Amino acid sequence: MIETLCLILTDREIRTALKKGVIVIDPPPSENAYSSTSVDLTLDHELTLFNEPIDGSGLEQIIDPSKRRIDAERAIEAISTKVSISDAGYVLHKNILMLAYTAEYVDLRIDTKYAARVEGKSSLARYGLSVHITAPTIHAGFDGHIRLEMINHGPLPIRLRKGMPICQLIFEQTLGTPDKGYSGQFSGQGR
Numbered sequence: 001m002i003e004t005l006c007l008i009l010t011d012r013e014i015r016t017a018l019k020k021g022v023i024v025i026d027p028p029p030s031e032n033a034y035s036s037t038s039v040d041l042t043l044d045h046e047l048t049l050f051n052e053p054i055d056g057s058g059l060e061q062i063i064d065p066s067k068r069r070i071d072a073e074r075a076i077e078a079i080s081t082k083v084s085i086s087d088a089g090y091v092l093h094k095n096i097l098m099l100a101y102t103a104e105y106v107d108l109r110i111d112t113k114y115a116a117r118v119e120g121k122s123s124l125a126r127y128g129l130s131v132h133i134t135a136p137t138i139h140a141g142f143d144g145h146i147r148l149e150m151i152n153h154g155p156l157p158i159r160l161r162k163g164m165p166i167c168q169l170i171f172e173q174t175l176g177t178p179d180k181g182y183s184g185q186f187s188g189q190g191r
Helices: 011-020 072-078
Strands: 023-026 038-050 080-084 090-092 097-108 114-120 143-152 158-160 165-173
Touching (some): 011 165, 097 165, 143 165
Antiparallel strands (some): 038 080, 090 158, 097 143, 114 165
16 A cells, blocks of 8 residues: 655755756746745736627637537637736626636656646635635646636735735655656646
């Protein structure tokens, strides 16, 4: 029987892994981005906003994820608009879902035995902001900018600014090296 053991890297081990190039975060995090067991990532300038349905048009749009070979990126592109966050910020209203990326590129090379979880920051969660719905896992072998599924569950709008700390990464050591790295449809996701 394999004993399950979850090893979470501390700030010291994260810094060491970054210095050795075992984990890549580009641009590198500032010193104040570290907590005891995580590192903060910041919000990129581009947001993906879902288009509002046209009232009274009789149009019906349905996403069917059970379809074989659905191209999720094309589906999202067809029902959304990309916007850049201005210097004044972007106001995310209550109960609105949008997609965003981290400004940082992350590379978890498969042979290094690391995976990660992206989690929200408690300081933002207290206002009602969540940064992922059900997708916190950053698989071994992932490389790219991390896509966030953001929603405002709070009572008031939240002003988002490019470059603000938006989430935290918690690194975990895997038990062994996977046969294959992450190669799903979001592999190498960019902004």
